[in-house]
Amino acid sequence: MTAEKSIAAVVVDVVARGTDRPFDYHVPETLRDVIEVGSRVRVSFGHRKVMGYVVRLSGEASYGRLKPILDVMDLVPPLTPELVDLGLWMAETCFCHPITALNAMVPAVLKGRYRRVVRIHPRFAPGTVLAPEEEALIERLRREGERPLETVLAWPGVSRSLIRQLVRERRLLVEERVGDRVTRRRTRWVKPAVSGQALRRALDALPPRALRQREILSHFLDRPEAVPLSRLLASLKAGRSSVDSLVEKGLLQLEEREELRDPFAGRSFEQTSPPPLTPEQERAFRAIVGPLREGRHHRILLHGVTGSGKTEVYLQAIDETLKRGRQAIVLVPEISLTPQMVARFKGRFGPRVAVLHSGLSGGERFDEWRKIRSGEVQVAIGARSAIFAPFSNLGLIVIDEEHESSYKQEEQPKYHAREVAFRRGMAHRAVVVLGTATPAVETIHRAGRGELERVVLSRRVQGRPLPRVDVVDMREELREGNRSIFSRMLQEALEQCVSRGEQAVLFLNRRGFSTFVLCRACGKVLECSHCDISLTFHRTNRTLRCHYCGHAEPVPEACPACDSTHIRYFGTGTQRVEEEIARLFPGMRVIRMDVDTTNRKGAHEELLGRFGAGEADVLLGTQMIAKGLDFPRVTLVGVIAADTMLHLPDFRAAERTFQLLTQVSGRAGRHNLSGRVVIQTYSPMHYSIDLAARADTESFYRKELLSRKQHRYPPFCRLFTLLFSHPDRQAVMQASFEASRLLKQTLAGRAEVLGPVPATIPRMKDRYRLQVFIKYTDEEVAKAVKKVLRHLEERAEDPELRISVDRDG
DNA sequence: AGCACGCCGACT
DNA sequence: GTCGGCGTGCTC
Numbered sequence: 001m002t003a004e005k006s007i008a009a010v011v012v013d014v015v016a017r018g019t020d021r022p023f024d025y026h027v028p029e030t031l032r033d034v035i036e037v038g039s040r041v042r043v044s045f046g047h048r049k050v051m052g053y054v055v056r057l058s059g060e061a062s063y064g065r066l067k068p069i070l071d072v073m074d075l076v077p078p079l080t081p082e083l084v085d086l087g088l089w090m091a092e093t094c095f096c097h098p099i100t101a102l103n104a105m106v107p108a109v110l111k112g113r114y115r116r117v118v119r120i121h122p123r124f125a126p127g128t129v130l131a132p133e134e135e136a137l138i139e140r141l142r143r144e145g146e147r148p149l150e151t152v153l154a155w156p157g158v159s160r161s162l163i164r165q166l167v168r169e170r171r172l173l174v175e176e177r178v179g180d181r182v183t184r185r186r187t188r189w190v191k192p193a194v195s196g197q198a199l200r201r202a203l204d205a206l207p208p209r210a211l212r213q214r215e216i217l218s219h220f221l222d223r224p225e226a227v228p229l230s231r232l233l234a235s236l237k238a239g240r241s242s243v244d245s246l247v248e249k250g251l252l253q254l255e256e257r258e259e260l261r262d263p264f265a266g267r268s269f270e271q272t273s274p275p276p277l278t279p280e281q282e283r284a285f286r287a288i289v290g291p292l293r294e295g296r297h298h299r300i301l302l303h304g305v306t307g308s309g310k311t312e313v314y315l316q317a318i319d320e321t322l323k324r325g326r327q328a329i330v331l332v333p334e335i336s337l338t339p340q341m342v343a344r345f346k347g348r349f350g351p352r353v354a355v356l357h358s359g360l361s362g363g364e365r366f367d368e369w370r371k372i373r374s375g376e377v378q379v380a381i382g383a384r385s386a387i388f389a390p391f392s393n394l395g396l397i398v399i400d401e402e403h404e405s406s407y408k409q410e411e412q413p414k415y416h417a418r419e420v421a422f423r424r425g426m427a428h429r430a431v432v433v434l435g436t437a438t439p440a441v442e443t444i445h446r447a448g449r450g451e452l453e454r455v456v457l458s459r460r461v462q463g464r465p466l467p468r469v470d471v472v473d474m475r476e477e478l479r480e481g482n483r484s485i486f487s488r489m490l491q492e493a494l495e496q497c498v499s500r501g502e503q504a505v506l507f508l509n510r511r512g513f514s515t516f517v518l519c520r521a522c523g524k525v526l527e528c529s530h531c532d533i534s535l536t537f538h539r540t541n542r543t544l545r546c547h548y549c550g551h552a553e554p555v556p557e558a559c560p561a562c563d564s565t566h567i568r569y570f571g572t573g574t575q576r577v578e579e580e581i582a583r584l585f586p587g588m589r590v591i592r593m594d595v596d597t598t599n600r601k602g603a604h605e606e607l608l609g610r611f612g613a614g615e616a617d618v619l620l621g622t623q624m625i626a627k628g629l630d631f632p633r634v635t636l637v638g639v640i641a642a643d644t645m646l647h648l649p650d651f652r653a654a655e656r657t658f659q660l661l662t663q664v665s666g667r668a669g670r671h672n673l674s675g676r677v678v679i680q681t682y683s684p685m686h687y688s689i690d691l692a693a694r695a696d697t698e699s700f701y702r703k704e705l706l707s708r709k710q711h712r713y714p715p716f717c718r719l720f721t722l723l724f725s726h727p728d729r730q731a732v733m734q735a736s737f738e739a740s741r742l743l744k745q746t747l748a749g750r751a752e753v754l755g756p757v758p759a760t761i762p763r764m765k766d767r768y769r770l771q772v773f774i775k776y777t778d779e780e781v782a783k784a785v786k787k788v789l790r791h792l793e794e795r796a797e798d799p800e801l802r803i804s805v806d807r808d809g
Numbered sequence: 810a811g812c813a814c815g816c817c818g819a820c821t
Numbered sequence: 822g823t824c825g826g827c828g829t830g831c832t833c
Contacts (some may be wrong), residue, residue, distance in 0.1 A: 010833080012832085012833090013810095014811085015810070016811090016831095016832090019810085019831095022833085023832075025833060045832055046810090046811070046812070046832035047812055047813075047832080048810090048811065050810095061833085062833085064833090065833075067833060
């Protein structure tokens with residue numbers, strides 16, 4: 001049936017308008033039994049050679065003069081047909097080039113590497129006299145052989161035109177090399193080359209002086225299997241020469257084996273067995289394994305309070321998955337991919353787990369990936385991109401902390417791991433479990449519509465109570481003369497906690513400054529009258545602007561609510577809090593964790609390790625300390641300013657605030673000591689703060705969904721955010737206004753087009769940024785938007801104009 | 810993205 | 822008259 005494989009549709013590794021579709025190539029006979037859908041191939045494209053992925057094999061061409069596939073680059077195709085399909089779907093839904101989507105699914109080392117080399121032409125044409133610099137170049141290439149083009153260009157007296165001239169004269173050849181960045185680690189292994197009896201005879205025949213050779217041979221008499229050369233030499237204290245002479249005699253043989261780097265080599269994990277489940281956990285477990293056993297695609301929201309033992313449910317469900325010969329993916333936010341978490345999975349599944357985290361080198365990541373591709377492991381645990389783990393028979397996908405925004409990739413391809421998980425789940429008839437204490441509002445909404453089954457874990461394991469939560473009204477503090485960052489209650493609690501020898505976590509949810517404007521007397525935050533979104537302070541012209549609808553007004557002299565003049569541009573940095581602690585509590589030991597102290601690799605783990613070891617009394621940090629940490633001695637959690645996130649110009653602000661407060665509160669009192677939480681805020685009555693403090697999750701989601709519905713935000717519509725950017729302000733204004741007009745015209749009556757308005761960050765990297773929002777429900781609108789964008793791109797005469805598209809809901 | 814093809818200014 | 826500037830368009 002090779003005729004069926006005679007034509008390959010290839011997505012080439014070229015990102016440009018017009019290359020966002022496959023190109024057909026002829027498959028030479030010799031490649032027909034190795035080429036598959038998902039194979040990485042080398043092809044000629046235009047005037048050069050590039051890498052590409054086979055996305056379809058057929059017997060029919062859509063084009064007359066096909067070029068051949070030059071080469072299939074891997075023995076095992078990096079992508080499965082299912083992943084190819086997934087990639088094309090992603091390109092479609094994420095508005096990116098297919099190659100961008102396909103490349104995102106494989107380890108970075110497989111991305112194409114292109115280099116050009118210069119060498120002497122094999123049929124070097126003699127003849128005309130050469131100029132001295134030509135002579136020198138040719139002489140050097142004769143000496144050094146083939147050299148990279150960039151290297152040669154750097155040689156004295158060599159220019160592009162000189163090389164071009166010599167190529168024309170058939171004296172030099174410039175060739176393109178397409179490869180990847182793969183390095184494979186190889187080790188040498190030794191094994192007997194003859195039978196046991198022959199070995200025995202050879203041993204007897206050895207001269208008595210050949211002590212080392214004797215030892216080596218007797219080793220293989222006992223254990224005839226291959227051993228790594230280095231291990232053999234080390235254990236017998238032998239040298240290379242003895243092995244070499246045995247190889248020479250034909251008694252032993254050496255072989256090169258490719259070795260997979262094991263990032264956990266030499267580390268042992270205590271093997272654990274599944275503990276009995278609580279009745280609630282048992283119910284969740286059954287909800288997962290029911291459809292799993294039936295081989296039916298199913299989606300479950302595992303809504304469990306912090307400390308309710310979700311991980312144990314995952315572990316046992318994975319176990320069940322493996323027993324059925326299927327595989328599992330576990331996604332966790334990068335930040336909670338801590339050694340403790342890894343140890344838990346390694347402890348249960350040992351060598352059947354591949355761990356993919358950002359700390360791995362390119363090569364290690366590739367090796368973990370290959371273990372998955374080859375079926376050597378059956379469980380993959382990792383951050384967002386682990387959703388592409390190339391399993392062939394997925395049974396279960398778990399997304400832990402499913403509400404986390406890190407599951408959405410900010411760069412192209414802008415995919416959401418949750419949506420990818422659903423798609424893969426359908427393809428494999430697998431069960432998808434979303435676990436969290438604070439589901440995304442969309443997820444709750446979907447569960448309400450029956451798109452997911454919601455399973456609740458309402459109790460903490462071993463009956464530990466949720467911590468006591470106090471909300472402190474910071475307006476009151478100010479009124480009573482406390483101008484410190486710390487309320488009296490938090491000061492007191494902190495002092496008591498540390499004097500008992502326990503630890504505290506202080507949480508400040510934003511680094512540096514934010515730009516919302518707050519009245520310190522009454523807590524009023526200035527909001528847009530049309531959008532219920534905080535106004536943003538613009539220093540340049542001292543105005544307040546709404547980043548959603550464009551409304552602008554001057555900064556008022558006095559608070560519109562209470563007439564106080566204590567109006568303030570809000571913002572407190574972690575450094576300032578640290579200074580304040582030093583002032584109020586001399587001698588208290590603080591570990592500060594923010595972007596500044598953790599940008600070094602491994603710094604995160606190191607700081608947490610030191611805190612866990614009791615080297616500090618207080619852990620002070622931003623977002624990054626909100627989840628995952630579980631230290632037995634932490635009994636106090638303080639939230640310095642719960643408002644900072646609440647007033648970001650984002651329709652998810654209330655949701656994020658609620659999630660964050662609930663998550664940080666969950667950090668206190670997870671073990672035998674009881675916990676306490678103090679939340680400081682200027683908006684104690686805001687529902688996201690009040691309901692988080694009272695752990696009233698149900699009311700929060702009810703209220704938030706109502707608010708979204710009233711203001712028409714996702715999940716009650718879908719939302720496009722188009723970001724126009726350009727180094728010139730005038731140009732981006734014009735382009736975005738024009739685009740907005742065109743969109744309004746095209747989508748009239750079908751969608752709401754808002755803007756353009758300045759982006760949250762109006763200028764970034766010397767580019768001015770404007771946004772246009774499109775609210776819609778009809779999927780046809782998405783197609784229309786895509787068409788308009790394509791049209792705009794095609795006739796954009798300005799190459800500096802960039803349009804990026806984001807989609808919510 | 811690259812590179813050729815193609816149509817207008819300053820040089821052997 | 823030619824070398825080369827970079828606008829336009831295509832790549833199976």
